[in-house]
Amino acid sequence: MKQFKAERVAVLGAGSWGATLAALLSKKGHEVSLWEFDPRAAEALSSTRKLPVLPELDIPAAIHVTNDLSSALRERSILISATPSHVVRVTMTSVWKTNSLDKKAIVINVAKGLEEKTLKRMSQVISEELHVPINRIASLSGPSHAEEVCRGLPTATVAAGIDKKTVARVQTLFENDFFRVYPHDDLIGVELGGTLKNIFAIACGISDGLGLGDNSRAAILTRGLNEMTRIGVKLGGNMLTFFGLTGMGDLFVTCMSPHSRNRLLGEKIGRGKTAAQALSEMTMVAEGMKAAPSAFALSQKLKLDCPLIQEIYKVLYKGKDPKTSLHDLMHRQTHKEWQGLRGNL
């Protein structure tokens, strides 16, 4: 391994991804604290060093597990925001109130999602609540199942931010023999890709539930990527980002994974359940369910024709029969594959 400076890092959020990253950093030699919101869960984690949802992960003894935010933040120069996206704002408000954050700290977002009402990206929410300028914020994203990273299986991700030095520091922080980090300057594109992919995972699940084949899945992935890209570019993202690890790569992993909750939700709907019935059978929330109306609203606002997003929204929220949606999609006028994007070349 290359030489690197040991950093003092606070990871906020001890879900499977936050805990996996905390363990990776600790094993590399960084000094890590891990904050868990629920006091009982924090206590259990601190004593057992095991996470119920990810039994194959061992939390190194060197990690300071705590429910006390000030204690987690003490003398930390890097903050990793790893809570679910819908609680990032409230968590960051709490961080600000502790007055414990190093004034020069950099913040790394690892959550994937948009804020529901404002449609803001996580780096925007973090910047607002922590009063940290955007050049000290980065997002780590890409096709990276925690289940595989904690077993040391090869994984390629990107670190995105507008400041090269911040990005380089994030890259050096994480990189090891099995975890690659590509530097990236398109924060907008990287954060949008991570959010929109979940909608198409639901569509892939619906296709599977209807008994369609690989040709259909390939069409959904490809045309879905097309819609993602057109939305992303209109919002200021770089087209190429959507064809990279955080776009196509992450879309692929989410749509293929047998574990994906989004895909599973879709499959139940494809087999004839309503969205409400399908949801009631699931113990965890499928993020694509929230992302679909946001994306539909976004496509309307941007005046973009996104037939897949529109049909998924109608199936999930308007009770439209997926078979009717399929029929409508197959009978649209066929125009050029990249209608509306040629101008970017």
Place this chain on the structure above:
Amino acid sequence: MKQFKAERVAVLGAGSWGATLAALLSKKGHEVSLWEFDPRAAEALSSTRKLPVLPELDIPAAIHVTNDLSSALRERSILISATPSHVVRVTMTSVWKTNSLDKKAIVINVAKGLEEKTLKRMSQVISEELHVPINRIASLSGPSHAEEVCRGLPTATVAAGIDKKTVARVQTLFENDFFRVYPHDDLIGVELGGTLKNIFAIACGISDGLGLGDNSRAAILTRGLNEMTRIGVKLGGNMLTFFGLTGMGDLFVTCMSPHSRNRLLGEKIGRGKTAAQALSEMTMVAEGMKAAPSAFALSQKLKLDCPLIQEIYKVLYKGKDPKTSLHDLMHRQTHKEWQGLRGNL
């Protein structure tokens, strides 16, 4: 279905894809002849209306199945070249010699591959041997397993050519309720995507054989698409083509399919077999095995850094241990995701 003009079509090559397309066209109302190289196979096909490799397909009685090229070509205004890529040149020479081809006929290539020594694309080979100008040639490509098309499962493809009228005619020829055809003007990019994808299917198989996970597969697909795109753009293809149905879409289907011979070959190698051992266990040729040295030669000639293609070539032809290749790939200097392509934006 929209109104259309019934066409007189000759399909050359009664493999699973040629026969599936012939049946689709016949059922739509076109007049179809289907030429099979092997006289005995032609006779069996003509009487049983069944293809041993694709038992779920029924060859409609209206199709004229024959081993006689002149008979197949009589009064045909559309020729579909559906033989394997390595016999396209010799088949087209035979067609030319019959002197039976309509002077105004258009030709549709549906084979995926480059000619081994010349590295020419199929439309180039066809144009040379039939003396047909390139504006009367198109390629039909995309993620389209014959097994699914013959069952009527939804499929999206592209028809590519330099002449809009020819492309529109191909689109109208094929389109039906479950088979969509997007018009495309990038013949080069479409033909290259179909060829190069098979190499990365071998790589995905190796990854599976080594016991790696979805993160690794996603990385191979994404970085593989990156290498394909850089080669394709340097040869005159449009970048966006590689992010569409015939690039990312077809790559996805080939890498995921449990039936893919290329993926299976890789899996055997990943489990510890040499390429020669793995090949000896297979009854059919994996096309990626031929494409790998062509692509490696191409990347060298174009002075492009394509680490995945290079390592796959070394594993297949130089006896390199896949684990050593994996180690070397993971320890390369990480540069920007789209190094060398930004200029295209």
